[in-house]
Amino acid sequence: MSNTFGDKWSFTSFGESHGAAIGGVLDGVPAGLHIDFAQIREALERRAGKRREGVSELGIEGKGVSARAQREPDEVEWLSGVKEGVTLGTPIAFIIRNKDARPEDYEYLKHTYRVGHADKVYEQKYGIRDWRGGGRASARETAARVVAGEIAKQELSAKGIAIHAQLIQVGAETDPAKFTDTIASYQREGDSIGGIIECRINGLPVGTGEPIFDKLQAHLAYAVMSINACKGFEYGTGFGGVAQPGSAINHLSGGISGGISDGSEILFRCVFKPTPSTPKAGVKGRHDACVAVRAVPVVEAMTALALVQFL
Amino acid sequence: MSNTFGDKWSFTSFGESHGAAIGGVLDGVPAGLHIDFAQIREALERRAGKRREGVSELGIEGKGVSARAQREPDEVEWLSGVKEGVTLGTPIAFIIRNKDARPEDYEYLKHTYRVGHADKVYEQKYGIRDWRGGGRASARETAARVVAGEIAKQELSAKGIAIHAQLIQVGAETDPAKFTDTIASYQREGDSIGGIIECRINGLPVGTGEPIFDKLQAHLAYAVMSINACKGFEYGTGFGGVAQPGSAINHLSGGISGGISDGSEILFRCVFKPTPSTPKAGVKGRHDACVAVRAVPVVEAMTALALVQFL
Amino acid sequence: MSNTFGDKWSFTSFGESHGAAIGGVLDGVPAGLHIDFAQIREALERRAGKRREGVSELGIEGKGVSARAQREPDEVEWLSGVKEGVTLGTPIAFIIRNKDARPEDYEYLKHTYRVGHADKVYEQKYGIRDWRGGGRASARETAARVVAGEIAKQELSAKGIAIHAQLIQVGAETDPAKFTDTIASYQREGDSIGGIIECRINGLPVGTGEPIFDKLQAHLAYAVMSINACKGFEYGTGFGGVAQPGSAINHLSGGISGGISDGSEILFRCVFKPTPSTPKAGVKGRHDACVAVRAVPVVEAMTALALVQFL
């Protein structure tokens, strides 16, 4: 069950990064939803670091920032659940074939563990390690999340609920105009840097969430913390609110009260650590100077998947 | 299902704060565990703000800090699952009767909503609001979590796994020697202040957690964020690590790699906002100047309940 | 989780038959349902074999049929979730204290296994056996099912859905007028006999059930087969339909098509074996000549709990 997220809209993810394909099954989508395939493609391109639109918010040219951008044309093959662009109410299964597998890039890792990666714990846990590209642990698995999450976003959008995430900090830099340069400098040095993503949810009806364990913020935290490299989650005043007295902060609830949405904008932030496998650390192969850039559509996807469980 | 936590050790919480009783059912505990009732009592007293031991770490005298301390003698009545102090392998049901219900303290709230509380969203969601003491939303519900969590802690302890949480910040103050004075000053002013709790897990075997959605940190975040007033969760380098380059932080993983424990100490932090219902804000009745103090045993309890799901 | 039934209306059962109490928690009941406590009491009395009304359908006087009838006054103590007879939308917790525990009846079983009972497998499975009255395996556990099931029935009833079960066969006897005599003769001989219960559901809307694994009949079978002593379940034409050609039986669907209710009456049957622990088999203590009599309200309860999962 550990590869399944949610029980109302149940999303099961599968696929090794260098096997035949990655993919997913999304069960629970009602019949009659019109799928916007172009929007799914756009989100996948943002995740792959290829998308000018997604990147231009940051003023970053895809090419200069991510060497991976040229390499992963994520084409979705739809297997079931959709006919002529409309959902049937049956499970939606899809795959993305792994065309661009270059195991030779990783061959030298066969007998080593990458520092800061899960290679070692995987081998300890499973006895088997698919060392090529990290197997299931690869960031590539998030492409399946993006496809499923975009479907969830489109259902939410049809109900007037909008999710928007964006990068608000890169390293110590908080001025978006300077994000491109900051990242490029780490890229040049063969190093990497962390980032903070802020996500806003608008249009969520009052009453979403449950008062005890299934608090809205608890499910958002679970969803977002399940993304690779995410090290923290906060909403409303978050950690920064610790020094504000109770008499001052009543109006900064982050849109959630007692675990339940109050009808105002929901606001949360999450932090992504820099990837530890960099040329500077002696790891060859592709490297992202700031994984937070490509995490933006994944945060939106997981947020959408968390929210549809409460519909 | 929203009042149930976990599926291996399944904990169901029930009870309104001013009804007959609160309580819980803990299903999945193996037969043969010897229950240390004194330890459960101690944790309940720490949660109730009565415990010199729990409080003395902070140098705080219970009486001066929490007016509630004198009022909630939480006596656990065991209904099933335990015979002569040993678990039977059957569901453990327990209740704590609400002896100290003083609805007259809350009578004036019948026709008002407390600022910063869930009163309003509850009424919008359910159509009914049990306005006396917040009903299910009351912090009193956490007493049941502490009982169940202590049983989980004792099972973990028998396996060599130790959980220890403590307050590390009150407002802007990070020197524990000064926490008492800081809190007392807010108490005197009829105001309140937030706090940060740090939790360390030692002895957890390598391999705890699952690589995709059921990452260890995702479940810890879910568990801790389900506690009232918790506004954020971070592990390892957390939000503070955003400005450290990838080449520098490899050794600060927080004991989790790719969602799976690596055998080293697990370290996380969480932040609790100040209660908004204070005399200063015009709300009569009991008030806690720093709810984070009493949240410490609750954080330990939820951490334990999260961990036993992976045993 | 093995003591929990259902995920929408989640019912958790607890309690050893000779511990302090048995009881349950029913989570998921909407706010505003008016509970008919008299109806719950009546169902409990039918289960206890005390109820003239329930029994008179069979023409059986409670007293003559079940020696247990005089002994179990099942008084429900409501702990949470209900205020002034109306549900709050919070978990409904209730207990029935075990006043009538007579462990001395069972003392001689301490070092023996009852033939045809689960005593032996319990000890093999758990290492501990609470030999007094069978512990959790006792039929007494079904009292908690009846309480929860009656609440479910009342919600269904409010939606126009009616469940009615009745005994249609005792041993080889199918004439209800003769059931009393048949059972009484087995009682006198210190022996026991099986029975078949038929259950009809009316008013269920078209579309209840899911087409693949969560077929309506699969969930009804699961619910009913979880009752002690139940050895079989069939719906519509059942086993008897095996010899009817396809061209003949189209109209006997039992109200379910492709796993989904079709709006007509649902009809199923289940069979209960005779209890093996009889005076004739050398087992002292109370004995029921035909457990199927008291199983009727339990079948209704489990049917109701299965159906509310699909609301």
Next chain:
Amino acid sequence: MSNTFGDKWSFTSFGESHGAAIGGVLDGVPAGLHIDFAQIREALERRAGKRREGVSELGIEGKGVSARAQREPDEVEWLSGVKEGVTLGTPIAFIIRNKDARPEDYEYLKHTYRVGHADKVYEQKYGIRDWRGGGRASARETAARVVAGEIAKQELSAKGIAIHAQLIQVGAETDPAKFTDTIASYQREGDSIGGIIECRINGLPVGTGEPIFDKLQAHLAYAVMSINACKGFEYGTGFGGVAQPGSAINHLSGGISGGISDGSEILFRCVFKPTPSTPKAGVKGRHDACVAVRAVPVVEAMTALALVQFL
């Protein structure tokens, strides 16, 4: 979630019978299991009615019995979870492409409902009906169950647990030597007939199953009753035992006591109704005179999937 079976070995089924593919994802299979692909192929051929071996037990030649036999070459494409024939511990995803879609066979059904089929309730439930071949309701969906179930069977087999199902009755006929002729006569008449399948489980360790809701028989019933056309389930003495006194039947427990396996052979039976869509009933297209023949490997598959949940 309604297309997912089980929570330890979680099997999600997808695919419309005349869409691109059917398939499934099996999550929870441990790493290191060697898959016997030939055995999976054999089970698929038995399900497709093509297999001499499977059929010869009945003395039936595939060709004469099922017109479908020549038409469905079920080739499994493995997408993930298996490398060089060994499981990786990651989700196993597989598809079977629908090569043989002949929608023209079903075109005339576009504006009609087949008698005794779920066509009408589907349209009422979903608003959309994929009328071509019954969509999800098609028996074709069971091919995915057979693939997943065979993997479960192989894991069980590695643990010394064997499952064997066989047809024991066709219509009123109980002599296997006469099954071929009986079925052939219904085939010739354009009619159909029901059948009873018996399933035996050997080698199951003592202690499998849980005492309250998750009784072994309840889960077997749920699994088997989820197969299309199955109208009843019984174990041990079943319905036939109703007329045997308690003093006589102690030794016929069917291998389960109080919901838990007792180490002896488990024995259950299930009944399959005849298909109602026959030439005699005016329905053109392929038709099976006795669907119970092809249900045998599906019963084994669902039994295996039910059992692995308890490992």
